Amino acid sequence: MLCANIIKGGLYLYDAVINHANNGSGRAIRLMVSSALIILLLRKFPRIVPWGIHYAVIATIAHVYYRVFTPSVGPDIVAMQAIFMVILSSFFGLGKKWGTFYTLISAASVILVHYIPSKFAGLQPLPQNLSDLYISVNWLVILLSCFYFYGVLYENMRASKLLNVQLAEAADAKSNFLSTMSHELRTPLNSVIGIAGLLKSDYTNVQQREQLDVLKFSAESLLTLINNILDINKMQSGKLELESTSFSLELLLNGIAKGMEFNAQEKGLKFNLSVNNQIKGKNFISDPTRLSQVLYNLIGNAVKFTEHGEVTLSTEVEQSDASYITVRFNVTDTGIGISDDQLKLVFEPFQQATASTTRKFGGTGLGLAIVKQLVEMFGSQIWAESQLGKGTKFHFSIRLQLDKQKLPDTQGSAPEVAEISLSSLRILLAEDNMMNIYFMKQLFKRWNISADIAENGAEVLDLLATNDYDVVLMDMHMPVMDGVQATQEIRKLTNPLKATVYIIALTASVSDQVQKRVISAGMNDYLQKPFQLEELRIKLEQRLVTPEIT
Template identity: 40%
Template sequence: MNRDVGFFNFSVNKILTREQTILDQARIRLLYYGLWLAIIAVSALVVNIYLDHQYLLAFTTLILLVSFIILFKYLTFRPRWGIISHILLVMATMVNLTNVFITLQTVDIITAQIVLLIIIFSFYMLGQASGMFYSLMNLIPVLLFLILEYDNNYVIGIKPMTIDESTIIIAVCANFILIIFMHSHFYTAFIKSMKQLRATAEERGNLNVELEKVIEKAEKSAQAKSEFLSIMSHEIRTPLNAVIGMGNLLMMGNPRPDQRDNLDILKFSANNLLALVNDVLDFNKIEAGKVVFENIKFKIPDLMQNVCGGLRLKAEEKELEFRVSIDSSLKNKVVIGDPTRLTQIIFNLISNAIKFTPSGNVWVNVKCVEDRHNIVNVNFSVKDTGIGIEKESLATIFEPFTQESISTTRQYGGTGLGLAIVKRLLELQGLHMEVQSTLGEGSEFSFDMEFPVSTEVAPAPEENDQPVSVATPIDSMSQLRVLIAEDNMVNVMLMKKLFSKWGITPTIAENGERAIEMVQYGNFDIILMDLQMPVLNGFDAATEIRKMRDPRKANIPIIALTASALFDIKERVFNSGMNDYVSKPFKPDELKEKIQNLVATIS
């Protein structure tokens, strides 16, 4: 409703607003112009009936005229078309039934027109329910009157009035004009609504096209981001591979104590940089929804000892008291879960505790909260006496690339992704992290996780156990014929020096195409295949090798070596026919173990 409309307004445009639908605007216009026509027609009837000396009928018609004028004024001041429509229909029904049963005591063309007007008007203005109501309110009494009149049973003590031809002509013409006007008006509104619906549909179609373009652009952007991270990780990991690899080689060469100290610093710094790169890549992988949780059997105490073993040295370097408490009831239980992701969560929490604790203690507590035989509920808690967190910052510490303050980032370093990764990994498993912290006193991070319990009995660990290789003995590694497909000269030099420690002299292929040629004309026991190479990449080279006619050559074990971090890298490796995957920078022992296992399997 337009609240700026004054009482003396007579314009229809001022009572129409943009908030009104096309149908509502059509209803208001119909009332506006229809009342104008009704006022003109009834005014003519009043004059004609008065001149015909039918004063009672003229007075009744005059009351009707005044009612129309009042309703018209009400409409132009407050366009409540619903109320006005009901009043008009009630008035028309009273006039119709009064004419049929009292005034004229007959059903003529005027009566039929009035009934038709009421039916059309009620349905158009008020909808089906009200239309049916007013239609039946007029049709049933009229039909009843016709039945009574047919049997000559309708008799009342009032003599019917007679109307001259001129009055009938005026009434019939006015009614026909109103019927035609209503149909024409609503037909125009219907056509306009259809055009608007078509325009809306076209606009929606255009919006859908634009939305598809935006979605496509977002997907391309996400793909570009993924590829960018993969390329950047490859570019960063490649020199890191050389740095860490050379450091490992130097450590294997029995360095002097002062050299070992320098190498320890080099190794620590390189591993720190690698951890930062891995944090960014892991977070990107989690955000892209590419994390798949495994269900592997493992022992929680063993996992905790492995995680805490390396971190204990970190704590001791800062002269922190590092305590690990593991519930004894978990000692002989083999649980099913994802040890890799659990390790990532625990490692990040303990690393943070050590990082943000200048002095004091770090406690790691693993407690069995509930044991239902086939399922155990375990609480993991990491507590420290570190710098603590302000209450206002508790909501933001789990956001990516966020630390409590800029000064914290400058003093302690890091990407601010550790807790974000922890939170996302827990949320993906439907778990929640509890945080209690007091500024200057320390923090405690804890969460509960349920594990199905395996029915297998865990073997008792033997002291001074040495890993037993199920593959080829190490002494026989010198007999292996190894082909390395690698285009980076630094990595080639590293691999040569590493393999020389194992008594192996590898053959080098500078790209995938050259590797295929060497396999065709030579004999090898295993291939180490870099994935990103010029001329022909590792995927295509492996695929071509698997197509060779000689089954011995086609089945040569192939290990993928890459610094790439694309989400689907493992799937692509196995789909191309390669047997295993090692990510750069790799651990020499890990690579050696995989080589031994694959060679032993094939032989």
């Protein structure tokens, strides 16, 4: 527009000199000089470009009014072109607020001219040839403006699409990296935690058992950190979903209490559990795993930050009807407390109350961030109340659906049964990590199991061709042929006994894609490393009790 003003000013100057004895030449020169100066200033000081656009738009609006209110000119095509240039420049150069403002002012000229009597007389219409040239210059400005803004708009759209693709690739790369690192960290942790558990049951020396407790606790703390990082990643990528399964809330709370009571007693703390009577003897449909994770995190924090006194887990029934019960969960401690300012930060990732808290008690601050997001996934919010030096209380409420199809377990716990001998099981272990092989051999020896070992999928097929097995414990990541490929080949065997052998996947990977691959490959069960010894034993005992399951 400014460059075009120089050209149009030249046309007016030529007309003033040739046809009007220099009348109006001063106005034409001022237009040319001012436009040239503004162009130079904008090139030298790019930051003032918005002010330059304001100047150009205001000058164009003034020109519109000058033309429209000159009887010999009026609201002609040039005025319409100028109004359109105001719309383009103000909207694309200054934004919708200024665009709307300047558009209304400029467009009002063609209406106001019919109601305001005052008129200008200084503007003379150009001759036809100069008028056509003037109009052509305006059309050229409009065309170039549309071309420029079109290019900017679609270039930004293309850049946005490219950025979205790059962000998606980066997110996938991050997920793959975390999944790989999880596998590489979980694999040695499986043997560390497992062997520590075996040694702990062998040693009777108190000092040695304490040292093994420290070893096992440190390894499990590292595992918790890995799990927290993976959960945060899943939540941020929207891949974490709640399950719906039937469970006894009373048994779940009792189990959590038994597990956390030991941790509290180690610090000399008293742990209290209070279960509302309306909850007892009822089964609910929700996600017990994630609910347990929330409570374990809250109680674990309470125990960590309490030096003296007690930690309490209690439940209250806020609302109930024939189908749903709204349960409020309270975790209260007599610990160090949190200041009002720091309460605003405790649910943020990687945040703790103070730097001194991190140094004294450790931790990354991920636990409460995960708790907050999980509680929100349950359709609720978590609240914190605290006083420095007196303790903290976390509470949240969840609306739980009653399970009417399943009879409530009124016994409180399952009756103890005699341990089943596993010595008759024929097991093939597919594992390539030497430390895990050593650990599993020690575990099998304790359970009187004689197992064959294959270090890759090809060896699994070779051993299966010459031997019969009740269970194949299949590691997912192996050289030559991985666990998924080996399973797919097993399911293709012509011998029905061998083709339907019971396969339990053992893997340190925890991504949703890996679990889907386990199912689609035809494996029967899944066990995540590091696993508790009893978890594996239960699955093997079930195989003995119900061998027909495939």
